[in-house]
Amino acid sequence: MHYKISEFAEVTGLSKETLRYYDDIGLLEPAYVDPNSHYRFYDDGSYFLATLLVKLRTFGCTIQEMKQIMDDQSFENLETLLLEKREEINKEIKQLTDKRDELDEFLKDGKDEG
Amino acid sequence: MHYKISEFAEVTGLSKETLRYYDDIGLLEPAYVDPNSHYRFYDDGSYFLATLLVKLRTFGCTIQEMKQIMDDQSFENLETLLLEKREEINKEIKQLTDKRDELDEFLKDGKDEG
DNA sequence: ATAAACCTTAGAGTGCACTATAGAGTCAAT
DNA sequence: ATTGACTCTATAGTGCACTCTAAGGTTTAT
Numbered sequence: 476m477h478y479k480i481s482e483f484a485e486v487t488g489l490s491k492e493t494l495r496y497y498d499d500i501g502l503l504e505p506a507y508v509d510p511n512s513h514y515r516f517y518d519d520g521s522y523f524l525a526t527l528l529v530k531l532r533t534f535g536c537t538i539q540e541m542k543q544i545m546d547d548q549s550f551e552n553l554e555t556l557l558l559e560k561r562e563e564i565n566k567e568i569k570q571l572t573d574k575r576d577e578l579d580e581f582l583k584d585g586k587d588e589g
Numbered sequence: 590m591h592y593k594i595s596e597f598a599e600v601t602g603l604s605k606e607t608l609r610y611y612d613d614i615g616l617l618e619p620a621y622v623d624p625n626s627h628y629r630f631y632d633d634g635s636y637f638l639a640t641l642l643v644k645l646r647t648f649g650c651t652i653q654e655m656k657q658i659m660d661d662q663s664f665e666n667l668e669t670l671l672l673e674k675r676e677e678i679n680k681e682i683k684q685l686t687d688k689r690d691e692l693d694e695f696l697k698d699g700k701d702e703g
Numbered sequence: 704a705t706a707a708a709c710c711t712t713a714g715a716g717t718g719c720a721c722t723a724t725a726g727a728g729t730c731a732a733t
Numbered sequence: 734a735t736t737g738a739c740t741c742t743a744t745a746g747t748g749c750a751c752t753c754t755a756a757g758g759t760t761t762a763t
Contacts (some may be wrong), residue, residue, distance in 0.1 A: 479709080479710080480709095480710075480717075481710085486669070490683060490751085490752080492711095492751070492752055492753075493750085493751065495711090495712095496750080496751060496752090500746090508761095512710070512711080512758075512759055512760085513710080513711055513712085513758090513759095514710055514711080514759080514760090515710085515711095516711090517750085531692070532693060533654065533688065534688065534691075534692050535688070535751090536696075536748070537749080538749080542623070554696065555694060557696055558696075560692065561689060561692055561693070561696075562659075564685050564688060564689045565689070567685055567690075568682055568685050570684065571678050571682050571685070572682065574647065574648065574649070574678060575675060575678045575679070575682075577647050577648075578671060578674065578675055578678070579675070581648075581671065582647055582668065582672075583643060584673070585667070585668060586657055593726085593739080594739090595739075595740085597762055604722080605720085605740095606722055606723080606727070607721065607722085609741090609742095610720080610722090611733080612722065623729095625729090626728075626729055626730085626740070626741075627728090627729095627740080627742085628730090628739090628740060629741090630727080631743080646720095651719080651720090652720070655740075669741075679749085704757090704763100705740100705762105705763085706761100706763090707761085707762085707763100708759100708760080708761080708762095709755100709758105709759075709760065709761085710749065710757100710760085711741100711749105711758065712755100712756090712757085712758085713754100713755095713756100714753100714754090714755095714757100715752100715753080715754075715755105716752075716753070717750100717751085717752070717753085717756090718749100718750105718751105719748100719749105719758080720747100720749085720761075721746105721748105721758065722745100722746080722747070723744100723745080723746070723747085724743100724744085724745075724746090725742100725743095725744090725745105726741100726742090726743100727740100727741080727742085728739105728740075728742100729739075729740065729741085730738085730739070730740085731735100731736100731737090731738085732735105732736090732737090732738105732741090733734100733735085733736085733737105
C-alpha cells in the first residue's frame with residue numbers, strides 16, 4: 476500500500492503538517508518522493524515507523540530521543556531508552572504526589588486559620 | 590520593610606525579570622512606584638502576596654488562574670481553585686500510571702518477540 | 704478544458720511563562 | 734564630580750513541537 480500525505484495522516488494519526496515537519500527534521504522520511512511534483516509517498520514500512528513514533532511520543536520521548544532511536548536501524552537503544560523513560564515517569568509521579576501532599580498541607584493550614 | 594526590586598527578588602525567589610513581568614501583566618504590582626525614577630518598591634504586603642504566588646505556581650496554577658485569585662482580594666475562590674488543582678494533579682497521576690502500564694506492556698511485547 | 708481537491712515551499716506564528724538585550728536614567732558612596 | 738551598582742523601558746528571543754499562511758504547482762474527475 477502506498478499513501479499520499481493526507482491518507483497517511485489519517486491512518487497514523489499524525490497531522491500532515493507534522494509529517495512534513497518530521498520529514499524536514501529527518502525523523503521520518505517518506506518511502507518515496509516524486510522527483511517532479513515533490514509529492515511525498517508513504518508505505519507499510521513508513522506505517523510501522525510512524526506508529527512506533529506515535530507510541531514513543533505518548534511515552535514522553537522528545538524529538539531528539541526519537542531521532543536517536545530512528546538513526547540506529549537495529550533499535551538497539553530502544554529498550555534502554557524506554558527503561559529510562561519509565562524511571563522519568565516514576566519520578567514525575569513522585570513529584571506529583573509530593574505536590575499533592577503539600578497542597579493538602581496548605582489547605583489544612585487555611586482551614587486552621589479560617 | 591520596603592524593598593527595591595533586587596532585594597525583593599532575593600527574599601521571594603522570583604527573579605527581577607519575573608517581578609517586572611508580573612507587574613506588566615497586573616499580577617503583582619509594587620506597593621509603591623517612584624513617579625520620577627519609576628523604581629518599583631515592595632513591602633510586607635507584597636511579600637505575603639509574592640509567597641502566595643510562589644506556592645500557587647508550584648501547585649501548577651497558570652498565570653490566568655493566579656490573576657483570578659489576586660483580582661478578588663477576599664481570596665474567596667482560593668480554596669475552590671486549589672481543590673480543582675488537586676483534582677488535576679490526581680488526573681495527571683492517573684495518566685502517568687496508565688502511561689507506565691502501557692510502557693510496561695510495550696516492553697513485555699518486545700521481550701516476547703525478541 | 705476546467706474546476707475542485709489535492710500537493711509543494713518558505714517563513715511566520717502559537718502557547719506558556721518567562722529571559723535576555725540594548726540603551727538610557729538613577730542612586731549611593733567616595 | 735565621578736564611579737559603580739543599581740534601575741528603567743521596549744522589544745526580541747527562548748524552548749518545545751508543532752501549526753498556520755500565502756502563493757503557487759499537480760492531480761483527478763467531469
